[in-house]
Amino acid sequence: MIDTIAALQPPVLGAVLIWSARVKLFSRHAAAAAHRSALTRLLGQRRALPAYRLLGGVELTLGALLLLPPVLRLEAAAATLLAVGFLAYLTYARRAAPASSCGCLSARATPVSGRSLARAGLLVAAAGLAWLLPGDWPATLTARPLAGGALLLAEAAAVVALSPELDAAWLLPLRRLRARLTHPLRGGTGLPLLATLQQVQLSDTYRRVAPLLRSDVREHWDDGDWRFVGHAARYQGRAVTAVFAVPLADRDPDTVRVAVVDDSTGHTLLALAGTPKPSGPQLDVVPA
Structure with missing residues (x-):
């Protein structure tokens, strides 16, 4: 069984590398993605984009070699070294430049997270298997089409997850579907969504962005101590999403924040925090 798994790793690796290269070489947002990445801190502003493009070229070449049989052991070894390099780079980025974007499989601004590191670890394991136990993946897939197909789908799903x-391609649509299938005014932590919406609508941040809104609540979710509520909106002629962040433990409207996010690029175009409360002692006014 392990021989079958190892033999089917090259197409998985090749597909991931080609997808990653597509972003670096052909996306119109590649320059922005490169400058948001940790390459800027590592190599400098001027070298970040050339290095990003060069990496895309390496990924495209190696990905194509892995997809085209026969897969040589040298190609699997190169994929292993590249995957280890990815893991080391992401570890560096998370520690040295936590605000930087991954720039891996999409030009969308996405900080390096534990999921990103787990994906890199998965690619290291896949490439290592292909290197240590090389095999003919077309023959293996032909000999065991059901098991092989299920394995490829499972690994592809793991990479996406x-x-x-x-x-944005799968998780947000699932959240929207859940919102349509469940009661729209029921939150997930026991706090009714209606109470959250009342807090939002009483806030100064809501009044400041209300002219931009073009829909009612489109999605909502809880993350830790915060509830996020999204509305479709228009900002400077662009289709955007206004995402309100509301603390679950604080009912004060002044604590509500909002971010206006470009739907096509994922860039945050506008971010507003609540109006801070005046500091200092409060004086009781006694009428004369």
């Missing part, structure tokens, strides 16, 4: 930059 461990890629935060791809959430």
